[in-house]
Amino acid sequence: MTAIQWGGYLVGCGILLRNIPYEFWPKFKQDKHYQHLVFATVVILLLLWFLRAGIHEDLQVHFLGITALMLIHGWRIAAFIGSLPLVLMAMLGSITGGDIGIAALVGVILPILFSTSIFLLSYRFLTHHIFIYIFVAAFINGALTMCFHLLLNSGWIYWVGDVSWQYIVDNYLILMPLMAFPEALLNGMVITLLVVYQPGWVRTFSECEYIDDREQK
Numbered sequence: 001m002t003a004i005q006w007g008g009y010l011v012g013c014g015i016l017l018r019n020i021p022y023e024f025w026p027k028f029k030q031d032k033h034y035q036h037l038v039f040a041t042v043v044i045l046l047l048l049w050f051l052r053a054g055i056h057e058d059l060q061v062h063f064l065g066i067t068a069l070m071l072i073h074g075w076r077i078a079a080f081i082g083s084l085p086l087v088l089m090a091m092l093g094s095i096t097g098g099d100i101g102i103a104a105l106v107g108v109i110l111p112i113l114f115s116t117s118i119f120l121l122s123y124r125f126l127t128h129h130i131f132i133y134i135f136v137a138a139f140i141n142g143a144l145t146m147c148f149h150l151l152l153n154s155g156w157i158y159w160v161g162d163v164s165w166q167y168i169v170d171n172y173l174i175l176m177p178l179m180a181f182p183e184a185l186l187n188g189m190v191i192t193l194l195v196v197y198q199p200g201w202v203r204t205f206s207e208c209e210y211i212d213d214r215e216q217k
Contacts, residue, residue, distance in 0.1 A: 142187030
């Protein structure tokens with residue numbers, strides 16, 4: 001592997017190991033419903049990330065689902081769960097083993113941290129209302145996270161590759177508006193369905209805080 005690939009592994013693993021979710025394994029081992037949720041999450045992400053399209057080997061677009069992943073599991077668990085599909089993709093030959101570290105850093109860990117920041121800002125400065133949670137923390141957050149991912153991936157490819165920035169802008173970043181809305185819709189719909197029918201599956205959502213307090217006021 002190259003020095004850059006080793007660097008991707010070191011930075012990615014450093015972030016993951018620094019933020020190990022120690023509460024995950026006991027809950028996963030004891031709760032069968034949670035096991036099903038985790039396995040379903042990995043399979044859905046694998047399918048989403050397999051459905052890729054692009055004009056260049058490194059300039060490919062696909063749905064992320066990162067915002068919904070973070071809202072459902074919390075950012076630390078989401079970072080670990082989001083890395084598993086990349087390992088499976090490497091085993092299936094979709095990506096090379098040496099690129100897992102960079103792919104996890106650019107495609108999972110940093111977008112999750114960005115999405116978490118948007119959620120925390122909405123939680124800190126906006127009213128705790130279910131509509132705000134769905135529309136801002138899920139819908140708008142999903143669109144912004146997709147834009148952040150495309151910009152991050154563009155910067156990475158420009159730095160390490162032989163593709164000109166103008167080529168990236170004209171053929172990759174031009175797709176940003178087309179990808180942002182479907183990504184927002186995907187995350188918004190998933191979170192809407194879960195907070196209505198399975199609110200206990202969404203770790204960052206509290207009925208007492210987002211619904212009951214509003215009714216009492």
